[in-house]
Amino acid sequence: MILLSISIFWLSVCVDPISADPHITVEAHVGSTALLPCSLSKDFSKTPHVRWRADNEFVFERNIDGTHVGPGYEGRVDVPEDKLRKGNCSLVLKDVRITDHTFYRSFIVEHVEATNTDKIQEINTVQLNVYSQSVSAQVGSTAVLPCDWRQLSIQTPHFEWRIGDEIVFERLGKESFQGKGYEGRVDVPEEELLKGNCSLVLKNVSVTDETLYSSYILMTDTKKSVLVQNIKLSVSEKSEDRKDDRSAPSVIIISIVCSVFICIAIFILMKYLRNLSNFRNSCNLRRCS
The missing domain is CATH 2.60.40.10 (Immunoglobulins)
Structure with a gap:
């Protein structure tokens, strides 16, 4: 596995920053x-x-x-x-x-x-x-992060997908490497890569996969990495999960409304029975008199 190390050299004297802005x-x-x-x-x-x-x-x-x-x-x-x-x-x-x-x-x-x-x-x-592009995927699904390197003339491409400096997937010919946490979930098929298709196939997508992915091709002559594509992956929950999440509050609201109507009905019934009882008592008193 080849990792690109970029050394940043500043020809200046840097002292304490004027502002305390973080990275x-x-x-x-x-x-x-x-x-x-x-x-x-x-x-x-x-x-x-x-x-x-x-x-x-x-x-x-x-x-x-x-x-x-x-x-x-x-x-x-x-x-x-x-x-x-x-x-x-x-x-x-x-x-x-x-x-x-x-x-x-x-x-x-x-x-x-x-x-x-x-x-x-x-x-x-x-x-x-x-x-350059955003891709959306649901939890548990398979996401394809598009990539195309056909503009570069290379016979045997050495390709990497990264998150920052972290390797997600790497392929050189038939040899490949899957990063930690991505074992069995990522691939750039060799036959597709030779056609210029460097798209990353990411299986069993999880919420933690939501981030920015970068694809690089490593140049054998200069030993440097060339950025090919950056893809932003957005991950959402399954539609049925969201439906279940929305249904729970709805059930509670319906239960509350039903309870209120029942209470109002009981109150009206009790008032009606009380008025009926008072009316009967009044009639009995008139008969007695």
């Missing part, structure tokens, strides 16, 4: 607009110097002199100046692509005149999960 996860569909949150501790009279990076790649930078955009992000990213002066350094990422699926970090840069160097402080980290 944030944002989900976005391919083609949509994602907002990667970021906030500063105060407002500024002039535009602060803010920088965004994705892993070890430059994404966007705004300072008093203007903006700079990294390769591949032209026309797709911005930190609006009016919001930035108010302490909102959130990155707007348009036309989200599958390749945008990664970690993003935001920094504020201050120039130190005494040493003529830049002081760089990390603000926060955002994980952007990009999915």
Whole structure:
């Protein structure tokens, strides 16, 4: 089994973050607009110097002199100046692509005149999960998470499905590996994979299977993984289970309503009998007199 280890190297001095924002996860569909949150501790009279990076790649930078955009992000990213002066350094990422699926970090840069160097402080980290399709499945059913790698020319594909860094399924030729908790439940049939169909078959779906699944193909020449597809799996209970769950409150309500009607009927009957008794007593008194 081959696992991809990605080392993130930052050529900057990172000190205590300005804001105490925890690690944030944002989900976005391919083609949509994602907002990667970021906030500063105060407002500024002039535009602060803010920088965004994705892993070890430059994404966007705004300072008093203007903006700079990294390769591949032209026309797709911005930190609006009016919001930035108010302490909102959130990155707007348009036309989200599958390749945008990664970690993003935001920094504020201050120039130190005494040493003529830049002081760089990390603000926060955002994980952007990009999915191209959503799949729904019921508990106990079989789900097929679609995937197609025909655009890549590889004779014997080495394929993986993951949840984050956790291996769900891996296949290289006839050899395969099923991750912990997925034994006997997952497969990418070899004959389908050779046709370019890398769809994951997930049997006996459970509620805990609801998450984001990523498919990767491992390149033998570069020893690197290439992200092919991200699929969001939503799991619901069986329809009969939901019907049973809904029927229980209905039975209780019907029982309460019936009880109320019975009580009202008994009250009316008792009142009628009491009035009838009073009427008879009144008649007897008149006869006696």
